[in-house]
Amino acid sequence: MCGLVTADETTLIDLSIGLEDGVPSEPTPPSIDAFDHEAGAERLAETLRDQGYDVDAEDFPDGMGLAWEDLAVIPHAGTHLDAPWHYGPEVDGEPAKTIEEIPLEWCRGNAVVLDFRWMDPGSEISAADLEDALADLDHDLSPGEIVLIQTGADELWGQPEYLTEFPGMSAGGTKFLVxxxxxVIGTDAYGFDKPFATMGENYVDSGDEDELWPAHLAGREVEYCQIEKMANLDELPRKTDIPLVAFPIKIENGSAGWVRPVAMLEGDGTDLIDAANGGEGA
Known part of the structure:
Protein backbone atom coordinates (compact mmCIF):
# COMPACT_ATOMS: atom_id res chain seq x y z
CA MET A 1 0.00 0.00 0.00
CA CYS A 2 2.90 2.36 0.69
CA GLY A 3 3.81 2.56 -3.00
CA LEU A 4 0.22 3.14 -4.01
CA VAL A 5 -0.01 6.28 -1.89
CA THR A 6 2.54 8.20 -3.94
CA ALA A 7 2.51 6.43 -7.32
CA ASP A 8 1.33 8.60 -10.23
CA GLU A 9 -0.38 5.62 -11.85
CA THR A 10 -2.57 4.89 -8.82
CA THR A 11 -6.31 5.34 -9.32
CA LEU A 12 -8.22 6.66 -6.29
CA ILE A 13 -11.89 5.68 -5.92
CA ASP A 14 -13.97 7.72 -3.48
CA LEU A 15 -16.33 5.44 -1.54
CA SER A 16 -18.05 8.17 0.49
CA ILE A 17 -21.15 10.33 0.65
CA GLY A 18 -20.68 13.91 1.81
CA LEU A 19 -22.64 16.24 4.05
CA GLU A 20 -25.58 17.89 2.26
CA ASP A 21 -27.94 20.56 3.55
CA GLY A 22 -31.42 19.25 4.33
CA VAL A 23 -31.04 16.06 2.27
CA PRO A 24 -34.13 13.78 2.60
CA SER A 25 -31.94 10.69 2.96
CA GLU A 26 -30.99 11.73 6.50
CA PRO A 27 -33.49 11.59 9.40
CA THR A 28 -31.37 14.28 11.06
CA PRO A 29 -30.04 16.14 8.03
CA PRO A 30 -27.14 18.56 8.24
CA SER A 31 -27.90 22.27 8.26
CA ILE A 32 -25.29 24.15 6.24
CA ASP A 33 -25.36 27.96 6.29
CA ALA A 34 -22.93 29.14 3.62
CA PHE A 35 -21.36 32.63 3.50
CA ASP A 36 -19.96 33.91 0.23
CA HIS A 37 -16.87 36.11 -0.08
CA GLU A 38 -18.74 39.39 0.31
CA ALA A 39 -20.43 38.14 3.47
CA GLY A 40 -17.05 36.84 4.57
CA ALA A 41 -15.60 40.33 4.30
CA GLU A 42 -18.42 41.69 6.49
CA ARG A 43 -17.90 39.02 9.12
CA LEU A 44 -14.12 39.30 9.21
CA ALA A 45 -14.31 43.08 9.43
CA GLU A 46 -16.78 42.77 12.29
CA THR A 47 -14.46 40.37 14.09
CA LEU A 48 -11.57 42.81 13.75
CA ARG A 49 -13.71 45.73 14.91
CA ASP A 50 -14.72 43.70 17.98
CA GLN A 51 -10.98 43.41 18.71
CA GLY A 52 -10.53 47.18 18.45
CA TYR A 53 -9.36 47.55 14.83
CA ASP A 54 -11.06 49.98 12.46
CA VAL A 55 -11.67 47.73 9.46
CA ASP A 56 -14.65 47.71 7.07
CA ALA A 57 -15.70 45.10 4.50
CA GLU A 58 -14.76 47.42 1.61
CA ASP A 59 -11.19 47.49 2.89
CA PHE A 60 -10.68 43.94 1.61
CA PRO A 61 -9.42 43.58 -1.99
CA ASP A 62 -12.46 43.79 -4.27
CA GLY A 63 -14.60 43.89 -1.12
CA MET A 64 -14.24 40.15 -0.75
CA GLY A 65 -13.09 38.22 2.30
CA LEU A 66 -13.10 34.50 2.96
CA ALA A 67 -15.96 32.13 2.24
CA TRP A 68 -16.96 29.61 4.89
CA GLU A 69 -19.88 27.66 6.27
CA ASP A 70 -21.61 27.24 9.62
CA LEU A 71 -22.70 23.64 10.15
CA ALA A 72 -25.12 22.00 12.55
CA VAL A 73 -24.60 18.28 12.06
CA ILE A 74 -24.39 15.00 13.98
CA PRO A 75 -21.34 12.75 13.50
CA HIS A 76 -23.64 10.02 12.16
CA ALA A 77 -24.57 12.08 9.08
CA GLY A 78 -22.83 11.33 5.80
CA THR A 79 -20.26 8.57 5.57
CA HIS A 80 -18.97 7.89 9.06
CA LEU A 81 -17.24 5.33 11.26
CA ASP A 82 -19.09 4.14 14.35
CA ALA A 83 -16.91 3.48 17.39
CA PRO A 84 -17.58 0.66 19.90
CA TRP A 85 -18.84 3.33 22.36
CA HIS A 86 -21.80 3.81 20.00
CA TYR A 87 -23.01 0.28 20.76
CA GLY A 88 -22.65 0.35 24.54
CA PRO A 89 -20.39 1.43 27.44
CA GLU A 90 -18.49 -1.87 27.51
CA VAL A 91 -17.29 -4.58 25.16
CA ASP A 92 -17.09 -7.98 26.81
CA GLY A 93 -16.64 -6.31 30.19
CA GLU A 94 -14.00 -3.79 29.08
CA PRO A 95 -14.55 -0.05 28.50
CA ALA A 96 -15.68 0.61 24.94
CA LYS A 97 -13.42 2.74 22.74
CA THR A 98 -14.61 6.17 21.66
CA ILE A 99 -13.81 7.42 18.16
CA GLU A 100 -10.55 9.16 19.06
CA GLU A 101 -9.33 5.92 20.67
CA ILE A 102 -9.71 3.80 17.53
CA PRO A 103 -6.30 2.46 16.39
CA LEU A 104 -5.48 3.84 12.95
CA GLU A 105 -4.20 0.39 12.05
CA TRP A 106 -7.80 -0.83 12.06
CA CYS A 107 -8.71 1.72 9.41
CA ARG A 108 -6.40 0.71 6.61
CA GLY A 109 -5.99 -2.63 4.92
CA ASN A 110 -7.19 -4.76 2.06
CA ALA A 111 -10.94 -4.72 1.56
CA VAL A 112 -13.25 -7.55 0.52
CA VAL A 113 -16.60 -6.70 -1.10
CA LEU A 114 -19.47 -9.11 -0.42
CA ASP A 115 -22.38 -8.57 -2.80
CA PHE A 116 -25.87 -8.78 -1.30
CA ARG A 117 -27.70 -6.72 -3.91
CA TRP A 118 -29.86 -9.77 -4.56
CA MET A 119 -31.38 -9.64 -1.07
CA ASP A 120 -34.79 -8.08 -0.42
CA PRO A 121 -35.02 -4.80 1.53
CA GLY A 122 -35.62 -5.47 5.20
CA SER A 123 -34.04 -8.93 5.09
CA GLU A 124 -31.15 -9.91 7.35
CA ILE A 125 -27.67 -11.04 6.31
CA SER A 126 -26.78 -14.15 8.30
CA ALA A 127 -23.47 -15.85 8.99
CA ALA A 128 -24.45 -18.49 6.42
CA ASP A 129 -25.04 -15.75 3.82
CA LEU A 130 -21.57 -14.37 4.51
CA GLU A 131 -20.01 -17.82 4.22
CA ASP A 132 -21.74 -18.33 0.87
CA ALA A 133 -20.56 -14.95 -0.42
CA LEU A 134 -16.98 -15.71 0.60
CA ALA A 135 -17.21 -19.14 -1.05
CA ASP A 136 -18.41 -17.48 -4.27
CA LEU A 137 -15.24 -15.39 -4.19
CA ASP A 138 -13.12 -18.40 -3.14
CA HIS A 139 -11.76 -16.16 -0.41
CA ASP A 140 -10.74 -16.90 3.16
CA LEU A 141 -10.78 -13.89 5.47
CA SER A 142 -7.54 -12.77 7.11
CA PRO A 143 -7.26 -10.69 10.30
CA GLY A 144 -7.04 -7.00 9.50
CA GLU A 145 -9.03 -7.14 6.28
CA ILE A 146 -11.94 -4.73 5.90
CA VAL A 147 -15.23 -6.27 4.82
CA LEU A 148 -17.61 -4.13 2.75
CA ILE A 149 -21.27 -5.13 2.49
CA GLN A 150 -22.70 -4.14 -0.91
CA THR A 151 -26.47 -3.66 -0.98
CA GLY A 152 -26.81 -1.18 -3.85
CA ALA A 153 -28.68 1.21 -1.55
CA ASP A 154 -26.32 4.08 -2.41
CA GLU A 155 -28.16 4.40 -5.73
CA LEU A 156 -31.10 5.76 -3.72
CA TRP A 157 -29.09 8.52 -2.04
CA GLY A 158 -31.00 11.79 -2.07
CA GLN A 159 -34.38 10.07 -1.84
CA PRO A 160 -36.46 9.14 1.23
CA GLU A 161 -36.36 5.49 0.09
CA TYR A 162 -32.67 5.42 1.01
CA LEU A 163 -33.78 5.06 4.63
CA THR A 164 -35.86 1.93 4.04
CA GLU A 165 -34.73 -0.04 0.99
CA PHE A 166 -31.81 -2.19 2.09
CA PRO A 167 -30.96 -5.45 3.87
CA GLY A 168 -29.12 -5.30 7.18
CA MET A 169 -26.60 -7.33 9.07
CA SER A 170 -27.56 -9.84 11.75
CA ALA A 171 -25.95 -10.22 15.17
CA GLY A 172 -24.66 -13.63 14.15
CA GLY A 173 -23.23 -12.30 10.90
CA THR A 174 -21.46 -9.48 12.71
CA LYS A 175 -19.91 -11.87 15.23
CA PHE A 176 -18.92 -14.24 12.43
CA LEU A 177 -16.79 -11.53 10.81
CA VAL A 178 -15.29 -10.10 13.99
CA VAL A 184 -13.93 -2.71 10.42
CA ILE A 185 -17.07 -3.61 8.47
CA GLY A 186 -18.58 -1.19 5.96
CA THR A 187 -21.95 -0.93 4.24
CA ASP A 188 -23.27 1.20 1.39
CA ALA A 189 -26.66 1.36 3.12
CA TYR A 190 -28.07 3.97 5.49
CA GLY A 191 -27.59 1.68 8.49
CA PHE A 192 -25.77 -1.45 9.50
CA ASP A 193 -28.92 -3.11 10.86
CA LYS A 194 -32.17 -3.56 9.01
CA PRO A 195 -34.24 -0.39 8.41
CA PHE A 196 -35.74 1.24 11.50
CA ALA A 197 -39.30 0.51 10.39
CA THR A 198 -38.54 -3.17 9.87
CA MET A 199 -37.01 -3.53 13.32
CA GLY A 200 -39.88 -1.62 14.92
CA GLU A 201 -42.51 -3.76 13.21
CA ASN A 202 -40.69 -6.98 14.11
CA TYR A 203 -40.43 -5.93 17.74
CA VAL A 204 -44.09 -4.95 18.02
CA ASP A 205 -45.12 -8.26 16.45
CA SER A 206 -42.83 -10.45 18.57
CA GLY A 207 -42.01 -8.52 21.73
CA ASP A 208 -38.47 -9.83 21.29
CA GLU A 209 -35.84 -7.25 22.32
CA ASP A 210 -33.31 -8.99 20.06
CA GLU A 211 -35.17 -7.41 17.13
CA LEU A 212 -33.83 -3.98 18.14
CA TRP A 213 -30.48 -3.10 16.54
CA PRO A 214 -29.07 -6.65 16.88
CA ALA A 215 -26.01 -6.06 14.67
CA HIS A 216 -25.05 -2.86 16.48
CA LEU A 217 -25.55 -4.42 19.89
CA ALA A 218 -23.37 -7.39 18.95
CA GLY A 219 -20.65 -4.81 19.52
CA ARG A 220 -21.22 -5.17 23.25
CA GLU A 221 -19.78 -8.69 22.95
CA VAL A 222 -17.20 -8.35 20.16
CA GLU A 223 -15.09 -5.25 19.43
CA TYR A 224 -15.41 -3.73 16.00
CA CYS A 225 -16.23 -0.54 14.06
CA GLN A 226 -18.66 -0.08 11.20
CA ILE A 227 -18.66 2.37 8.32
CA GLU A 228 -22.16 3.41 7.30
CA LYS A 229 -23.34 5.24 4.15
CA MET A 230 -20.53 4.23 1.84
CA ALA A 231 -20.96 4.56 -1.92
CA ASN A 232 -19.60 3.59 -5.33
CA LEU A 233 -18.71 0.00 -4.49
CA ASP A 234 -19.84 -0.86 -8.02
CA GLU A 235 -16.92 1.20 -9.35
CA LEU A 236 -14.38 -1.18 -7.85
CA PRO A 237 -12.88 -3.48 -10.52
CA ARG A 238 -12.54 -6.48 -8.21
CA LYS A 239 -14.00 -7.86 -5.00
CA THR A 240 -10.86 -8.76 -3.05
CA ASP A 241 -7.42 -7.33 -2.29
CA ILE A 242 -8.57 -3.71 -2.52
CA PRO A 243 -6.19 -1.37 -0.67
CA LEU A 244 -8.37 0.94 1.41
CA VAL A 245 -7.86 3.79 3.86
CA ALA A 246 -10.70 5.12 6.03
CA PHE A 247 -9.42 7.30 8.87
CA PRO A 248 -12.11 8.97 11.01
CA ILE A 249 -12.01 12.52 12.29
CA LYS A 250 -11.34 12.71 16.04
CA ILE A 251 -14.18 13.94 18.25
CA GLU A 252 -13.59 13.99 21.99
CA ASN A 253 -15.52 11.12 23.60
CA GLY A 254 -17.29 10.65 20.26
CA SER A 255 -19.53 7.77 19.26
CA ALA A 256 -18.60 8.25 15.60
CA GLY A 257 -16.52 10.36 13.25
CA TRP A 258 -16.89 11.38 9.63
CA VAL A 259 -14.70 9.41 7.27
CA ARG A 260 -13.85 9.46 3.57
CA PRO A 261 -12.94 5.89 2.55
CA VAL A 262 -10.68 5.80 -0.50
CA ALA A 263 -9.67 2.73 -2.48
CA MET A 264 -6.23 2.84 -4.11
CA LEU A 265 -5.74 0.67 -7.17
CA GLU A 266 -2.97 0.13 -9.67
CA GLY A 267 -3.39 1.70 -13.09
CA ASP A 268 -4.45 4.97 -14.70
CA GLY A 269 -8.14 4.12 -14.59
CA THR A 270 -8.75 2.84 -18.13
CA ASP A 271 -8.14 -0.80 -17.30
CA LEU A 272 -10.09 -0.40 -14.06
CA ILE A 273 -13.14 0.93 -15.88
CA ASP A 274 -13.00 -1.98 -18.32
CA ALA A 275 -12.79 -4.43 -15.42
CA ALA A 276 -15.66 -2.81 -13.53
CA ASN A 277 -17.79 -3.13 -16.67
CA GLY A 278 -17.20 -6.87 -16.80
CA GLY A 279 -13.83 -7.20 -18.43
CA GLU A 280 -10.74 -8.97 -17.14
CA GLY A 281 -10.32 -8.68 -13.39
CA ALA A 282 -14.01 -8.27 -12.55
Missing part, protein backbone atom coordinates in the same frame (compact mmCIF):
# COMPACT_ATOMS: atom_id res chain seq x y z
CA UNK A 179 -14.34 -13.54 15.27
CA UNK A 180 -12.25 -13.94 12.10
CA UNK A 181 -10.19 -10.87 12.90
CA UNK A 182 -12.24 -8.23 11.09
CA UNK A 183 -12.18 -4.93 12.97
Missing amino acids: ERGIK
Whole structure:
Protein backbone atom coordinates (compact mmCIF):
# COMPACT_ATOMS: atom_id res chain seq x y z
CA MET A 1 0.00 0.00 0.00
CA CYS A 2 2.90 2.36 0.69
CA GLY A 3 3.81 2.56 -3.00
CA LEU A 4 0.22 3.14 -4.01
CA VAL A 5 -0.01 6.28 -1.89
CA THR A 6 2.54 8.20 -3.94
CA ALA A 7 2.51 6.43 -7.32
CA ASP A 8 1.33 8.60 -10.23
CA GLU A 9 -0.38 5.62 -11.85
CA THR A 10 -2.57 4.89 -8.82
CA THR A 11 -6.31 5.34 -9.32
CA LEU A 12 -8.22 6.66 -6.29
CA ILE A 13 -11.89 5.68 -5.92
CA ASP A 14 -13.97 7.72 -3.48
CA LEU A 15 -16.33 5.44 -1.54
CA SER A 16 -18.05 8.17 0.49
CA ILE A 17 -21.15 10.33 0.65
CA GLY A 18 -20.68 13.91 1.81
CA LEU A 19 -22.64 16.24 4.05
CA GLU A 20 -25.58 17.89 2.26
CA ASP A 21 -27.94 20.56 3.55
CA GLY A 22 -31.42 19.25 4.33
CA VAL A 23 -31.04 16.06 2.27
CA PRO A 24 -34.13 13.78 2.60
CA SER A 25 -31.94 10.69 2.96
CA GLU A 26 -30.99 11.73 6.50
CA PRO A 27 -33.49 11.59 9.40
CA THR A 28 -31.37 14.28 11.06
CA PRO A 29 -30.04 16.14 8.03
CA PRO A 30 -27.14 18.56 8.24
CA SER A 31 -27.90 22.27 8.26
CA ILE A 32 -25.29 24.15 6.24
CA ASP A 33 -25.36 27.96 6.29
CA ALA A 34 -22.93 29.14 3.62
CA PHE A 35 -21.36 32.63 3.50
CA ASP A 36 -19.96 33.91 0.23
CA HIS A 37 -16.87 36.11 -0.08
CA GLU A 38 -18.74 39.39 0.31
CA ALA A 39 -20.43 38.14 3.47
CA GLY A 40 -17.05 36.84 4.57
CA ALA A 41 -15.60 40.33 4.30
CA GLU A 42 -18.42 41.69 6.49
CA ARG A 43 -17.90 39.02 9.12
CA LEU A 44 -14.12 39.30 9.21
CA ALA A 45 -14.31 43.08 9.43
CA GLU A 46 -16.78 42.77 12.29
CA THR A 47 -14.46 40.37 14.09
CA LEU A 48 -11.57 42.81 13.75
CA ARG A 49 -13.71 45.73 14.91
CA ASP A 50 -14.72 43.70 17.98
CA GLN A 51 -10.98 43.41 18.71
CA GLY A 52 -10.53 47.18 18.45
CA TYR A 53 -9.36 47.55 14.83
CA ASP A 54 -11.06 49.98 12.46
CA VAL A 55 -11.67 47.73 9.46
CA ASP A 56 -14.65 47.71 7.07
CA ALA A 57 -15.70 45.10 4.50
CA GLU A 58 -14.76 47.42 1.61
CA ASP A 59 -11.19 47.49 2.89
CA PHE A 60 -10.68 43.94 1.61
CA PRO A 61 -9.42 43.58 -1.99
CA ASP A 62 -12.46 43.79 -4.27
CA GLY A 63 -14.60 43.89 -1.12
CA MET A 64 -14.24 40.15 -0.75
CA GLY A 65 -13.09 38.22 2.30
CA LEU A 66 -13.10 34.50 2.96
CA ALA A 67 -15.96 32.13 2.24
CA TRP A 68 -16.96 29.61 4.89
CA GLU A 69 -19.88 27.66 6.27
CA ASP A 70 -21.61 27.24 9.62
CA LEU A 71 -22.70 23.64 10.15
CA ALA A 72 -25.12 22.00 12.55
CA VAL A 73 -24.60 18.28 12.06
CA ILE A 74 -24.39 15.00 13.98
CA PRO A 75 -21.34 12.75 13.50
CA HIS A 76 -23.64 10.02 12.16
CA ALA A 77 -24.57 12.08 9.08
CA GLY A 78 -22.83 11.33 5.80
CA THR A 79 -20.26 8.57 5.57
CA HIS A 80 -18.97 7.89 9.06
CA LEU A 81 -17.24 5.33 11.26
CA ASP A 82 -19.09 4.14 14.35
CA ALA A 83 -16.91 3.48 17.39
CA PRO A 84 -17.58 0.66 19.90
CA TRP A 85 -18.84 3.33 22.36
CA HIS A 86 -21.80 3.81 20.00
CA TYR A 87 -23.01 0.28 20.76
CA GLY A 88 -22.65 0.35 24.54
CA PRO A 89 -20.39 1.43 27.44
CA GLU A 90 -18.49 -1.87 27.51
CA VAL A 91 -17.29 -4.58 25.16
CA ASP A 92 -17.09 -7.98 26.81
CA GLY A 93 -16.64 -6.31 30.19
CA GLU A 94 -14.00 -3.79 29.08
CA PRO A 95 -14.55 -0.05 28.50
CA ALA A 96 -15.68 0.61 24.94
CA LYS A 97 -13.42 2.74 22.74
CA THR A 98 -14.61 6.17 21.66
CA ILE A 99 -13.81 7.42 18.16
CA GLU A 100 -10.55 9.16 19.06
CA GLU A 101 -9.33 5.92 20.67
CA ILE A 102 -9.71 3.80 17.53
CA PRO A 103 -6.30 2.46 16.39
CA LEU A 104 -5.48 3.84 12.95
CA GLU A 105 -4.20 0.39 12.05
CA TRP A 106 -7.80 -0.83 12.06
CA CYS A 107 -8.71 1.72 9.41
CA ARG A 108 -6.40 0.71 6.61
CA GLY A 109 -5.99 -2.63 4.92
CA ASN A 110 -7.19 -4.76 2.06
CA ALA A 111 -10.94 -4.72 1.56
CA VAL A 112 -13.25 -7.55 0.52
CA VAL A 113 -16.60 -6.70 -1.10
CA LEU A 114 -19.47 -9.11 -0.42
CA ASP A 115 -22.38 -8.57 -2.80
CA PHE A 116 -25.87 -8.78 -1.30
CA ARG A 117 -27.70 -6.72 -3.91
CA TRP A 118 -29.86 -9.77 -4.56
CA MET A 119 -31.38 -9.64 -1.07
CA ASP A 120 -34.79 -8.08 -0.42
CA PRO A 121 -35.02 -4.80 1.53
CA GLY A 122 -35.62 -5.47 5.20
CA SER A 123 -34.04 -8.93 5.09
CA GLU A 124 -31.15 -9.91 7.35
CA ILE A 125 -27.67 -11.04 6.31
CA SER A 126 -26.78 -14.15 8.30
CA ALA A 127 -23.47 -15.85 8.99
CA ALA A 128 -24.45 -18.49 6.42
CA ASP A 129 -25.04 -15.75 3.82
CA LEU A 130 -21.57 -14.37 4.51
CA GLU A 131 -20.01 -17.82 4.22
CA ASP A 132 -21.74 -18.33 0.87
CA ALA A 133 -20.56 -14.95 -0.42
CA LEU A 134 -16.98 -15.71 0.60
CA ALA A 135 -17.21 -19.14 -1.05
CA ASP A 136 -18.41 -17.48 -4.27
CA LEU A 137 -15.24 -15.39 -4.19
CA ASP A 138 -13.12 -18.40 -3.14
CA HIS A 139 -11.76 -16.16 -0.41
CA ASP A 140 -10.74 -16.90 3.16
CA LEU A 141 -10.78 -13.89 5.47
CA SER A 142 -7.54 -12.77 7.11
CA PRO A 143 -7.26 -10.69 10.30
CA GLY A 144 -7.04 -7.00 9.50
CA GLU A 145 -9.03 -7.14 6.28
CA ILE A 146 -11.94 -4.73 5.90
CA VAL A 147 -15.23 -6.27 4.82
CA LEU A 148 -17.61 -4.13 2.75
CA ILE A 149 -21.27 -5.13 2.49
CA GLN A 150 -22.70 -4.14 -0.91
CA THR A 151 -26.47 -3.66 -0.98
CA GLY A 152 -26.81 -1.18 -3.85
CA ALA A 153 -28.68 1.21 -1.55
CA ASP A 154 -26.32 4.08 -2.41
CA GLU A 155 -28.16 4.40 -5.73
CA LEU A 156 -31.10 5.76 -3.72
CA TRP A 157 -29.09 8.52 -2.04
CA GLY A 158 -31.00 11.79 -2.07
CA GLN A 159 -34.38 10.07 -1.84
CA PRO A 160 -36.46 9.14 1.23
CA GLU A 161 -36.36 5.49 0.09
CA TYR A 162 -32.67 5.42 1.01
CA LEU A 163 -33.78 5.06 4.63
CA THR A 164 -35.86 1.93 4.04
CA GLU A 165 -34.73 -0.04 0.99
CA PHE A 166 -31.81 -2.19 2.09
CA PRO A 167 -30.96 -5.45 3.87
CA GLY A 168 -29.12 -5.30 7.18
CA MET A 169 -26.60 -7.33 9.07
CA SER A 170 -27.56 -9.84 11.75
CA ALA A 171 -25.95 -10.22 15.17
CA GLY A 172 -24.66 -13.63 14.15
CA GLY A 173 -23.23 -12.30 10.90
CA THR A 174 -21.46 -9.48 12.71
CA LYS A 175 -19.91 -11.87 15.23
CA PHE A 176 -18.92 -14.24 12.43
CA LEU A 177 -16.79 -11.53 10.81
CA VAL A 178 -15.29 -10.10 13.99
CA GLU A 179 -14.34 -13.54 15.27
CA ARG A 180 -12.25 -13.94 12.10
CA GLY A 181 -10.19 -10.87 12.90
CA ILE A 182 -12.24 -8.23 11.09
CA LYS A 183 -12.18 -4.93 12.97
CA VAL A 184 -13.93 -2.71 10.42
CA ILE A 185 -17.07 -3.61 8.47
CA GLY A 186 -18.58 -1.19 5.96
CA THR A 187 -21.95 -0.93 4.24
CA ASP A 188 -23.27 1.20 1.39
CA ALA A 189 -26.66 1.36 3.12
CA TYR A 190 -28.07 3.97 5.49
CA GLY A 191 -27.59 1.68 8.49
CA PHE A 192 -25.77 -1.45 9.50
CA ASP A 193 -28.92 -3.11 10.86
CA LYS A 194 -32.17 -3.56 9.01
CA PRO A 195 -34.24 -0.39 8.41
CA PHE A 196 -35.74 1.24 11.50
CA ALA A 197 -39.30 0.51 10.39
CA THR A 198 -38.54 -3.17 9.87
CA MET A 199 -37.01 -3.53 13.32
CA GLY A 200 -39.88 -1.62 14.92
CA GLU A 201 -42.51 -3.76 13.21
CA ASN A 202 -40.69 -6.98 14.11
CA TYR A 203 -40.43 -5.93 17.74
CA VAL A 204 -44.09 -4.95 18.02
CA ASP A 205 -45.12 -8.26 16.45
CA SER A 206 -42.83 -10.45 18.57
CA GLY A 207 -42.01 -8.52 21.73
CA ASP A 208 -38.47 -9.83 21.29
CA GLU A 209 -35.84 -7.25 22.32
CA ASP A 210 -33.31 -8.99 20.06
CA GLU A 211 -35.17 -7.41 17.13
CA LEU A 212 -33.83 -3.98 18.14
CA TRP A 213 -30.48 -3.10 16.54
CA PRO A 214 -29.07 -6.65 16.88
CA ALA A 215 -26.01 -6.06 14.67
CA HIS A 216 -25.05 -2.86 16.48
CA LEU A 217 -25.55 -4.42 19.89
CA ALA A 218 -23.37 -7.39 18.95
CA GLY A 219 -20.65 -4.81 19.52
CA ARG A 220 -21.22 -5.17 23.25
CA GLU A 221 -19.78 -8.69 22.95
CA VAL A 222 -17.20 -8.35 20.16
CA GLU A 223 -15.09 -5.25 19.43
CA TYR A 224 -15.41 -3.73 16.00
CA CYS A 225 -16.23 -0.54 14.06
CA GLN A 226 -18.66 -0.08 11.20
CA ILE A 227 -18.66 2.37 8.32
CA GLU A 228 -22.16 3.41 7.30
CA LYS A 229 -23.34 5.24 4.15
CA MET A 230 -20.53 4.23 1.84
CA ALA A 231 -20.96 4.56 -1.92
CA ASN A 232 -19.60 3.59 -5.33
CA LEU A 233 -18.71 0.00 -4.49
CA ASP A 234 -19.84 -0.86 -8.02
CA GLU A 235 -16.92 1.20 -9.35
CA LEU A 236 -14.38 -1.18 -7.85
CA PRO A 237 -12.88 -3.48 -10.52
CA ARG A 238 -12.54 -6.48 -8.21
CA LYS A 239 -14.00 -7.86 -5.00
CA THR A 240 -10.86 -8.76 -3.05
CA ASP A 241 -7.42 -7.33 -2.29
CA ILE A 242 -8.57 -3.71 -2.52
CA PRO A 243 -6.19 -1.37 -0.67
CA LEU A 244 -8.37 0.94 1.41
CA VAL A 245 -7.86 3.79 3.86
CA ALA A 246 -10.70 5.12 6.03
CA PHE A 247 -9.42 7.30 8.87
CA PRO A 248 -12.11 8.97 11.01
CA ILE A 249 -12.01 12.52 12.29
CA LYS A 250 -11.34 12.71 16.04
CA ILE A 251 -14.18 13.94 18.25
CA GLU A 252 -13.59 13.99 21.99
CA ASN A 253 -15.52 11.12 23.60
CA GLY A 254 -17.29 10.65 20.26
CA SER A 255 -19.53 7.77 19.26
CA ALA A 256 -18.60 8.25 15.60
CA GLY A 257 -16.52 10.36 13.25
CA TRP A 258 -16.89 11.38 9.63
CA VAL A 259 -14.70 9.41 7.27
CA ARG A 260 -13.85 9.46 3.57
CA PRO A 261 -12.94 5.89 2.55
CA VAL A 262 -10.68 5.80 -0.50
CA ALA A 263 -9.67 2.73 -2.48
CA MET A 264 -6.23 2.84 -4.11
CA LEU A 265 -5.74 0.67 -7.17
CA GLU A 266 -2.97 0.13 -9.67
CA GLY A 267 -3.39 1.70 -13.09
CA ASP A 268 -4.45 4.97 -14.70
CA GLY A 269 -8.14 4.12 -14.59
CA THR A 270 -8.75 2.84 -18.13
CA ASP A 271 -8.14 -0.80 -17.30
CA LEU A 272 -10.09 -0.40 -14.06
CA ILE A 273 -13.14 0.93 -15.88
CA ASP A 274 -13.00 -1.98 -18.32
CA ALA A 275 -12.79 -4.43 -15.42
CA ALA A 276 -15.66 -2.81 -13.53
CA ASN A 277 -17.79 -3.13 -16.67
CA GLY A 278 -17.20 -6.87 -16.80
CA GLY A 279 -13.83 -7.20 -18.43
CA GLU A 280 -10.74 -8.97 -17.14
CA GLY A 281 -10.32 -8.68 -13.39
CA ALA A 282 -14.01 -8.27 -12.55
